[in-house]
Structures are given as structure tokens and as C-alpha cells.
Amino acid sequence: MEISARARFAPSPTGRMHLGSARTALYDFLLAQKTKGQFILRIEDTDQKRTLEGAEQELKDGLRWLGLQWDEGPDVGGDFGPYRQTERKDIYLQYARKLVELDSAFYCFCTPEKLKKVRDQQIENKENTHYDGTCRNISIAEADRRIADGETHVIRFKTPNEGQTRVVDQMRGEMTFDNKTLDDIILVKSDGFALYHLAAVVDDHLMKITHVFRGSEWLPTFPLHALIHRAFGWKEPVWVHLSVFLKPSGKGKMSKREQADFIKDGKSIFIKDLRDLGYLPEAVINWISLMGWSYDSHSEFFTMDDLIDKFSLDKLNASPAAINFTKLDHFNGLHIRNLTIQDLSHRLVPFFEAKGYKPDPSIMEKITPIIQERLVTLDESVGLAGFFFEENVAPDVQELIPNKMSAGEAYAVANDILMVLESANTVAHEVLEPQMRELVEKLNLKPGQVFGILRVAVTGSIVSPPLFESMEIIGKEKVLERMKNAIKILGQMISK
RNA sequence: GCCUCCAUCGUCUAGUGGCCCAGGACGGAGCCCUCUCAAGGCUCAAACAGGGGUUCGAGUCCCCUUGGAGGCACCA
Numbered sequence: 001m002e003i004s005a006r007a008r009f010a011p012s013p014t015g016r017m018h019l020g021s022a023r024t025a026l027y028d029f030l031l032a033q034k035t036k037g038q039f040i041l042r043i044e045d046t047d048q049k050r051t052l053e054g055a056e057q058e059l060k061d062g063l064r065w066l067g068l069q070w071d072e073g074p075d076v077g078g079d080f081g082p083y084r085q086t087e088r089k090d091i092y093l094q095y096a097r098k099l100v101e102l103d104s105a106f107y108c109f110c111t112p113e114k115l116k117k118v119r120d121q122q123i124e125n126k127e128n129t130h131y132d133g134t135c136r137n138i139s140i141a142e143a144d145r146r147i148a149d150g151e152t153h154v155i156r157f158k159t160p161n162e163g164q165t166r167v168v169d170q171m172r173g174e175m176t177f178d179n180k181t182l183d184d185i186i187l188v189k190s191d192g193f194a195l196y197h198l199a200a201v202v203d204d205h206l207m208k209i210t211h212v213f214r215g216s217e218w219l220p221t222f223p224l225h226a227l228i229h230r231a232f233g234w235k236e237p238v239w240v241h242l243s244v245f246l247k248p249s250g251k252g253k254m255s256k257r258e259q260a261d262f263i264k265d266g267k268s269i270f271i272k273d274l275r276d277l278g279y280l281p282e283a284v285i286n287w288i289s290l291m292g293w294s295y296d297s298h299s300e301f302f303t304m305d306d307l308i309d310k311f312s313l314d315k316l317n318a319s320p321a322a323i324n325f326t327k328l329d330h331f332n333g334l335h336i337r338n339l340t341i342q343d344l345s346h347r348l349v350p351f352f353e354a355k356g357y358k359p360d361p362s363i364m365e366k367i368t369p370i371i372q373e374r375l376v377t378l379d380e381s382v383g384l385a386g387f388f389f390e391e392n393v394a395p396d397v398q399e400l401i402p403n404k405m406s407a408g409e410a411y412a413v414a415n416d417i418l419m420v421l422e423s424a425n426t427v428a429h430e431v432l433e434p435q436m437r438e439l440v441e442k443l444n445l446k447p448g449q450v451f452g453i454l455r456v457a458v459t460g461s462i463v464s465p466p467l468f469e470s471m472e473i474i475g476k477e478k479v480l481e482r483m484k485n486a487i488k489i490l491g492q493m494i495s496k
Numbered sequence: 497g498c499c500u501c502c503a504u505c506g507u508c509u510a511g512u513g514g515c516c517c518a519g520g521a522c523g524g525a526g527c528c529c530u531c532u533c534a535a536g537g538c539u540c541a542a543a544c545a546g547g548g549g550u551u552c553g554a555g556u557c558c559c560c561u562u563g564g565a566g567g568c569a570c571c572a
Contacts, residue, residue: 010572011572012571012572014571014572015572044572046571046572047571047572049571050571050572112570115569115570119569123497126497126498127497127498128497128498128499128568129498129568130568154570169501172501172502175500175501177499177500178499181498181499181500181568182499183568185569186569186570188570189570190570191570193570195569195570195571195572196571196572197572200572215566215572216500216501216502216565216566216567217566217567217572218566218567218572219499219500219501219566219567220499220500220501220566220567220568221567221568222500241501243501243502243565243566244565244566246564246565248507249506249507250506250507250564251564251565252564252565253565253566287508290508290509290521291508291509292508294508294509294510295510296510296520297509297510297511297519297520298510298519298520298521299520299521300508300509300520300521300522317508317509318501318502319501319502319503319509319565320501320502320503320564320565320566321507321508321509322506322507322508323507323508324507324508324522324523326507326522326523327507327508327521327522327523328522329522330521330522330523331522333534333535337535371534372535373534373535373536374533374534374535375534376534384533384534433531436531437531440531446531447530447531448530448531448532449531450531451531451532452531452532454531455531455532456532459532461532461533462532462533463532463533463534464531464532464533465532465533465534466531466532466533467531467532468531
């Protein structure tokens with residue numbers, strides 16, 4: 001890893017940015033950072049029919065949110081642009097022609113209908129479907145004549161018929177393919193647009209890409225891409241085919257239907273959703289970094305800087321990984337606790353605002369420390385601390401009555417609590433708590449019983465951040481008000 | 497069907513021939529701490545898919561089987 005790597009992330013804007021692409025981009029980024037090279041973003045939009053409105057934006061937003069800023073690419077430019085393939089159409093055409101002249105590609109005039117017939121016949125004969133070679137030996141001169149006549153055509157790669165192709169994947173090692181199993185793939189469509197196979201190879205060469213991380217779905221065409229490089233006489237980049245992510249059960253990729261189910265469950269494989277769900281980019285990065293890579297036998301908590309420092313190709317793992325959302329939760333908790341109060345407090349604000357609260361920054365900074373270690377996602381903070389911003393709370397009568405206590409007893413205790421509260425000249429937790437504990441002893445009760453009533457009265461819930469710290473933030477006036485309200489509710493219960 | 501890849505606890509993984517009757521983490525169970533919920537600490541259960549080789553010795557190398565995955569478009 002001595003040389004500076006130029007690693008590219010080359011998504012096609014045909015869908016939403018998900019965990020798989022994020023992990024590929026992460027490895028690209030880490031390698032580039034580690035080697036003081038460049039991380040390049042290239043938009044592979046040659047299939048305009050499938051290009052999705054807004055997809056490129058979501059991609060870029062996702063990368064930036066994750067902290068994967070590209071050194072070259074759309075918006076930032078670079079010496080090897082343009083970085084959007086639709087803007088490079090002529091380049092591909094030029095190289096395709098060159099390949100024809102090199103006798104490594106040929107013009108093909110077969111119609112889609114004819115092709116389909118051939119394929120159907122092959123299926124019937126239980127043969128592998130492949131191009132039948134009809135146009136393979138049409139001379140350039142004849143092809144040029146037919147093209148001049150306006151005949152529609154594509155350009156195909158002339159795959160060797162005999163022998164084998166040996167390719168090397170840095171992570172998986174050497175692989176050998178029989179050339180007769182390789183198809184004469186289309187390089188340029190009849191509309192004049194290059195296909196991925198040509199465009200990616202040409203761009204990787206022209207952009208001086210040294211390392212290609214891509215999904216294992218490219219393994220079957222791997223020999224073809226290597227062959228195209230070789231036909232031009234170009235040096236191949238270092239190839240790494242990352243394994244796919246499997247659904248949590250480990251059985252297959254996640255379907256559209258299952259993706260929808262996960263979102264209902266507060267989980268998602270889409271980066272944008274994860275952000276909205278209250279996950280930290282730090283946690284997502286840490287989580288996906290470990291799906292296919294590891295550092296040693298015991299370290300798991302990594303910041304981006306750690307990863308840049310520790311990343312290496314030889315620790316990559318080729319086996320497919322099942323997505324484990326509970327582990328994301330774990331990492332999110334760890335990274336939340338790793339944030340400064342101020343940082344976390346800022347990140348919490350949008351979640352409160354989304355629920356209609358207008359969180360005061362100074363109050364937020366007081367609340368943050370007492371909820372920090374209780375959060376799994378940012379989103380949860382609202383349910384846990386919303387009561388700080390409410391005018392009043394609505395305690396449930398049953399919850400106001402501790403276990404093994406009658407309504408009447410609870411009512412009496414509540415009044416005792418109120419007395420302590422009223423006579424206290426402060427609700428500072430270090431002062432109030434000892435006073436309450438005195439009351440607990442005087443009444444010969446368990447702390448949980450007295451504090452339970454107080455908690456439900458003040459926070460409206462049986463689960464809350466630390467009680468006395470919470471009351472301090474709420475202020476004496478509101479605490480008294482809420483305690484009186486709880487007594488009223490208990491009183492009504494008794495009189496029934 | 498054909499081609500290719502992958503194979504250690506439920507899951508993510510460490511392990512590159514002896515350091516492994518297999519280590520860490522998540523999740524699970526239990527205990528401790530404790531004003532609730534968490535967080536934290538400690539403990540426990542839990543795996544080398546099967547079969548052949550190679551070797552003094554195999555989780556680690558080779559082969560087969562099985563299982564899983566990916567691909568077989570004028571998509572990427």
C-alpha cells in the first residue's frame with residue numbers, strides 16, 4: 001500500500017443509496033485516504049431509461065453525510081472529467097472503434113427479434129444462451145458500408161473462442177474461466193451509448209484508477225473486463241470483488257417487500273432512512289466497515305480516523321455477510337456515548353423539532369447528559385425527554401400507585417412528598433435527594449415506592465431519566481404543580 | 497440448466513500447519529450496581545457443514561459431496 005491509490009466509487013443513479021454501496025464507497029475512501037491518494041466519484045448513467053430522478057442527489061447527500069467526501073467527481077471537478085458518463089459518450093465511441101480496428105470487437109447488425117429467436121432455440125436445446133457469432137466476421141469495410149446505409153447496429157466484443165482467461169482478484173486470488181463460456185457482449189448499444197462493460201473499463205484507464213472495489217455480481221463478467229483492458233494493451237487495476245450483503249436471516253438478498261417491512265420496524269438498508277431513524281453516520285460507518293473487513297481479534301469500536309489508520313486490503317473477507325441490525329443499535333449507542341454533550345445536543349434538536357417541540361438550546365444541553373447513556377437512536381430522545389418541554393403531563397392513575405400499595409396509601413405518600421417539596425428551598429438534586437430519602441426512612445418504605453410516585457407525577461411515565469436531575473431541570477414551580485395534579489388524580493380515584 | 501464465488505458459535509468475525517479441547521463482539525441467560533430505564537462490571541451457554549486425502553501434526557493445504565449466494569439483457 002505504498003503507492004497512492006486512485007479508487008473510484010461508480011454508482012449508477014438508478015436506485016436509492018443502500019448499505020452495499022455505502023460499504024464499497026467506504027473502502028474506496030479508506031484506501032484513498034490511507035495511501036494519500038484520491039477518492040473519485042463517477043456517475044454511471046449510461047442507461048438513461050433507468051436513471052431515477054433525484055437518485056444522484058441522494059447518493060451525494062448520503063456520501064457526504066457519511067463523511068465520504070470525494071476528491072474528484074461531480075460538483076468538485078478534477079483533472080480527468082467529466083465524471084458523468086453521459087457526458088463522455090464520444091470518448092467511448094472512439095475507443096470502441098479502436099477495438100474494432102484491433103480486431104477485438106465487431107459491428108453486429110442482428111436485430112433484437114433475431115437474437116431472441118436464437119436464444120429461445122438455445123434454451124430449447126438446453127444450450128447456454130450466447131451470441132451465435134453471425135456478424136463476427138463482417139469486415140470493417142462492409143460494416144462501414146452498411147452503417148452508411150443507415151442500418152442499425154451495435155458493437156460487440158470479440159471474445160476469444162478458445163483457451164482460458166486467467167484473472168486475479170486481490171482478495172479472492174486467481175480465477176480461471178473457459179473462454180468458450182464467455183459471450184460476445186455488447187459494448188455499444190444501437191443508440192450509440194456505451195454499456196457499462198466498455199464505459200467502466202475506458203474510464204478506469206483514462207482516470208488512472210489503480211483499485212476497483214465492486215460487488216461480487218460483477219464476478220461473471222470479470223474476465224470480460226480484464227480482456228477488454230488487455231485488448232487495448234492497458235494495465236489492469238487491482239480488482240477486489242466484495243461479497244453481497246444478505247438479509248438478516250442469511251438467506252439471500254433483501255427483496256423490495258422485505259425492505260419495506262424493515263422500515264416499518266425502524267430499520268432500513270437505505271442510508272437516507274438510517275439518518276432519519278436517528279442513526280449516527282459514525283455508527284453506520286463503524287458497522288459496515290466490519291462487514292467484510294476486520295482489524296484484529298478484539299477491536300471493534302472505530303472512528304473514521306481509526307479506520308483510515310488501520311484499513312488494509314489483506315484483512316478483507318470474501319464470505320457474504322448477513323445484515324445484523326441489532327449490532328447497528330449497539331454501535332449507535334457506543335458512538336452516541338462517545339459524543340461531547342454539545343455535539344450530541346445539537347444533533348438531538350432536529351428530532352425534537354420534527355415532533356413539534358421548540359427545544360431551548362440551554363435546556364437541551366442540560367438534558368443531554370442525563371439521557372446520553374440511555375439512547376440507542378437519536379430518535380428515542382423525544383419519547384424519553386419530551387416531558388421537559390410539555391406544559392403539564394398526564395400521569396396514569398394506576399401508574400401513580402406503586403406495587404403493593406393501595407390508592408389511599410399512595411395518596412398519603414404523595415401528600416408527604418408534596419410537603420417536602422414545598423418546604424424545600426431548592427430542587428437542586430444534591431439537596432433534594434437526601435431530603436426525599438429522609439422521608440423514605442420516616443415512612444419506612446422502599447426508595448422505589450416513594451420515588452416511583454414522584455417519577456410518574458413529574459415525568460408522566462414510569463420510565464424516565466434520573467429523577468432528581470430531571471426535577472432540577474424542570475424547576476420547582478412546575479414540579480410542585482405536577483405533584484399537586486397527581487394528588488388530585490389520586491384523590492379522585494379514592495373518592496370513587 | 498450452465499458459469500462463478502462462498503463455507504468457524506443464531507449473527508459479524510479472529511485464526512495464513514503445532515501458540516486453538518478455537519479468541520472477540522452483537523444477541524441470549526444469570527449475577528452485581530441501582531430511584532425507573534439504561535449504561536457499566538462479572539459469569540455462563542453457543543461454532544471449525546460432511547467425507548476423503550497431504551502431513552509427525554489440519555479450522556488452517558488439496559479433492560469430492562452438501563449447503564448457501566451471485567450471474568447468464570441493446571441493466572448496472
